[in-house]
Amino acid sequence: MELLHNAVRAYAWGSRTAIAELLGREVPAPHPEAELWMGAHPGDPSRVLRPDGERSLLDLLVEDPVGQLGARGADRWGSRLPFLLKVLAADEPLSLQAHPSAEQAARGFAAEEAAGLPMDSSVRNYKDPSAKPELVCALTEFHALAGFRAPDRTVALLRSLEAPDFAPYTELLAAQPDESGLRALFTTLITLPQTALDALLPQVLDACVLHVKAHGDFDLECRTVLELGEAYPGDAGVLAALLLNRLVLRPGEAIYLPAGNLHAYLHGTGVEILANSDNVLRCGLTPKHVDVPELMRVLDFACGDMPVQTGERTAPGLWTYRTPSPEFELSRLELDAGAQLRVDHSGPQILLVAQGRARLANSSGATLLVERGHSVWLPASDPAVVVTADEPTRLFRATAGTD
Structure with missing residues (x-):
């Protein structure tokens, strides 16, 4: 188990207070901060903090996929971490968008590759051949449009x-x-x-x-x-x-956005977990590229109320947000001061402390103090971890799906 140093992404719609406050930095930040990325996205991979210096998590996965992801994970995902964990802080609306299924992404990516469209082209729709389902869980009151009413x-x-x-x-x-x-x-x-x-x-x-x-x-x-x-x-x-459905999520409530779901985040701070992909098809509320014909091939017009999850209580102090996504699973840990919870795992995990402070210990004798806003990488080869709360503490746990 090792602490992570994570990238903060600055987009115009971001907050100047939410992420800075979470990380214990000066508030307000000098510019809007929209997302805190935790994972191994090639565009901004987390760095693992070691006594001899920082190492890119992306490099560690390439060097030792079985040790980092487990044999089953490496067999399925190669050296790629299948999920990306974020803290998303929106002061202004994001674009109205949807994401493709795995089949649609593979087909679209192949077509754009065959057409010789440069990867950095402003009119490129598919940056990779992967699906991009996602789930967002509110940290503050979180406003969104999602799914057709x-x-x-x-x-x-x-x-x-x-x-x-x-x-x-x-x-x-x-x-x-x-x-x-x-x-x-x-x-x-x-x-x-x-x-x-x-x-x-x-x-x-x-x-x-x-x-x-x-x-x-x-x-x-x-x-x-x-x-x-x-x-x-x-x-x-x-x-x-x-x-579209207009939603107001309370802290701890979450929505899952499968392929084809038209949505826009409007305002608030949340923890988002998503498949490690960059495929976005936009249809409005943005100056960026809009491809309506391709969007129409992807959109799902199933309609009705958008399901809101509070998490399934899977152990004392542990709530899990169930989705059909094989790429990720998100859990929430709520621990009173002095409470402990054993976190077992057969694959890679990231733990984020969203509130309070926690101490981690494993059977090898390793211990780690994790402050609010900090996160920890737990490779598959590590033993199970016992989390002890120093004070009332909320953590989020990201790992691959269990299908």
Whole structure:
């Protein structure tokens, strides 16, 4: 078990306080800090802290995949850590996006490679042949758009808006309130000519203002559209947001985002775990490349309430967030002062202390004090670890899936 030195990614939508505070640095930070990366992503791998200096976790995996990942992990993933753990801190909305399945990613990557599209091209969709499912667990109140709302509820929302020019679009879904109707309406909205969009959006935004003033049933949804309209004027993603579930996660609550799920994180701090991939297909709320035809091949129009997890209690003080993803599994440890929990594992793990302070010890006699904001690498070859909380402590445990 070894401490990690992790990269902080600076994006414009990030927070100047959340990650700096977590790491015990000066607040506010000099620039927005969006993500803290823990893992072996080639773009910014963590560094393992050793008495003789730092070593890239990426290099350690290449040198000893069986020792680091275990025989089963090395057989399946080679020398690649299949997951990436992040702390994500959003002060502004991220782009509206979806991720491909493994089959879609492999096909798209092969097609772009065959076309000779440079890896750093601004119009490249597929940076690797891998799926990118993800799960986000709230550390603070966390706001998101995720998954298509049930069509009858969306029709009710759209009909509550006094925007006469939008009525034909509303009735398009009302006439076919199912997945096919959602696909038809979404496709229509996301492909509107800019001149039509520029005429329609102000009317929808004005209708949202009136709805909020009247304390209508869809107050939060309308406030969100107004915020997005101000941040991204003239963007079709503002209209698309009307079709999605608007979620507010409390600390400890999580959502799993499988392939094809259209989503956007809006505000808050959370722990995110995802497959170690860079494949993102965007459809709005961004100045970056948008490929609507490719997005439409990936999107899943299954609709209804987005499932929110609180974790399954799998041991005293341990909650696990179940997903079908073979690349990752996330667990949350909640320990009172003096409480202990044995952490067994057959594969690689990363432990992150999100609150409090913990002492780690294993049967080999090794011990490690881990402060808030710090994380630990546990290779598969290490013995099981006993975690002892010095004070009320919350940790997150990332490892590969158990399928």
